[in-house]
Amino acid sequence: MAILDQAGRRPIDDAPGLPARRLAAGLIDEVLRARTALDETYERMSPAFGLDAADAALARAIAITAFRRLGTIQHAINTRLERGSPRNSGPFEPILVAAAAQILFLDVPDHAAVDLAIRHLHEDGRSARYAALGNALLRRLAREREAILGETADPFADTPPWLAESWRAAYGEEVAAAIAASHAEEPPLDLTVKSDPAGWAEKLGGIVLPTGSVRLRERQPVPGLPGFTEGEWWVQDAAAALPARLLAPKPGERIADLCAAPGGKTAQLAAAGANVTAVDRSAPRLRRLRANLERLGLTAEIVATDAATWQAEPFDAVLLDAPCSATGTIRRHPDAAWTKTPEDRDRLVALQARLLNAAARLTKPGGRLVYCTCSLEPEEGERRIEAFLGANPDFARAPVRPEDIGGLGEAIDAAGDLRSLPHQLRGETARLSGWTGFYASRLIRL
Incomplete structure (x- = not known):
């Protein structure tokens, strides 16, 4: 009919x-x-x-x-x-x-x-x-x-050429191929829990990762899972949970979370007892952040403005999860590989520089600053921090230690920064392995 x-x-x-x-x-x-x-x-x-x-x-x-x-x-x-x-x-x-x-x-x-x-x-x-x-x-x-x-064993068959070339240059042929191959697998579902990871892993049929995140063995509708309505946990990739942990928030500290929506890192900081100010220019994304915090029973001051121009009294610590090409999220968001170009990356680098300078101004002397992106491109990570440190002698690295990230030393680069790669974190099966590609550098204002 x-x-x-x-x-x-x-x-x-x-x-x-x-x-x-x-x-x-x-x-x-x-x-x-x-x-x-x-x-x-x-x-x-x-x-x-x-x-x-x-x-x-x-x-x-x-x-x-x-x-x-x-x-x-x-x-x-x-x-x-x-x-x-x-x-x-x-x-x-x-x-x-x-x-x-x-x-x-x-x-x-x-x-x-x-x-x-x-x-x-x-x-x-x-x-x-x-x-x-x-x-x-x-x-x-x-x-x-x-x-x-069976026509080809090329691991880059589903990777745009410019990305394959970028990863080869940054990581070498073998690692670049492993990154590309990992994107063929459906991603796992990770949760950040307020407390008792082992208990929630048992209740939800998951495993506790070395970093403390809970990874579910089977994909299930999230709202129907135990603990969702009660706000005991939230969905957050295991690697995405690391930058807030590197900041080591303390109860009562004033912490700014820049480019905060949809709020996973804000929730981590608030759950640690910090007084969090979450800043984002997107009103729709901030609505999601408010809804997430309400479900979780957490609070934060929310500011809808451009973090690059926002002014406030300097904070004890600042977390900047800067807008980026998101090439580290391709396994979870495969469309990102086909919608981004080298020109997009280069345009975002300029924005990242402005945001990083703004974050530096908001960090008080002796305070901590964590800069991170979910990008595999060195232009948005390692090179951005090298340029920043070269221009700002009042900041220095506080190198990441294996114990800061569950003993996973393979995710720390030679400079002491976090560099998680999608093919790392091997699990029982290919689907239960891997995490988002993240870069994070922990800095101290001298």
Whole structure:
């Protein structure tokens, strides 16, 4: 059965599963075209589709898988289109990418992925002209799936060339390849608990990591887990929890958390008893921070302003989690690999420099300053701190010690800074291994 669209112009196919594929292809198209984050795009687009929870989750899973394996998918499609992708074909490419993600990497019957993609192609006059081409291509992908997945052992197959080159230069071929390979795995779910990590690990079916975070063995809907409503823990990648621990907050200290939203680090500082001022320029993100603190039963002063220009009485300690290219989060947010460019990185470096100078002004003599980014790029980490220390002789490093981070000395670089890499922190399985790529430097104002 089909219904007409609101303008009464074209029948809309209401086949089961097709609305989810419409959203998945729309997300892929919008993220790549506008270079926006998948999570934000999903939050903005999904309400208009009116999907139930299962279909919404399927659409998101298709899009995430497409970005996680986009290099492999595009290679498989492009090498099987003799004349390349047709021009002026509307949504032809994102529809095929979404279908290929299902055929090659998801537990979706081939016939369903192909049939729904062809129905979707027919909904737009530009792509409908190439429905037969799309049908033949997708059926070929299904027939040749094993050959496609075994075509290459290149660990950089799903990494944009500029990132592969950057990681080779920074870490060497072997480590760069390990980083790229780790991004193929679904990420684990880590929690920061207020107290008793071992007890909560037992209750939630998890394991306690050396750093004190709890890692769940199985992914489950977070709001339904014990302790969520009571505010006993919050979701936070194990590496993302380290910068606040490096700051070593003490009860009663005045601490500024700059670029604070959505508030995981703010919660850590507040839970330690510090008097926290959380600063962020994004009002929507600060609303999430307030909601998170309310659920957790924690308090902080919240300031909606640009941290680069904010002025206040100097603090005992300052934490700056600076905006960055987020290449350390690719395993959790695979779209980041395909929406960022070297130019984005270089633009962010200038912003990081301004924010770091502002953080320095807010640190009182004898106070502590931790600068961090979730980036693998040295321009946003090691080189930023070297430039800062060269221009600010009143600051010096307080080197990170293995005991500060659960004995994980492999995550400390030669200068004494934190440098976690996605392939570190080996666990029982590939999915239970790894963490976000983070850089953090702990400084003291002399």
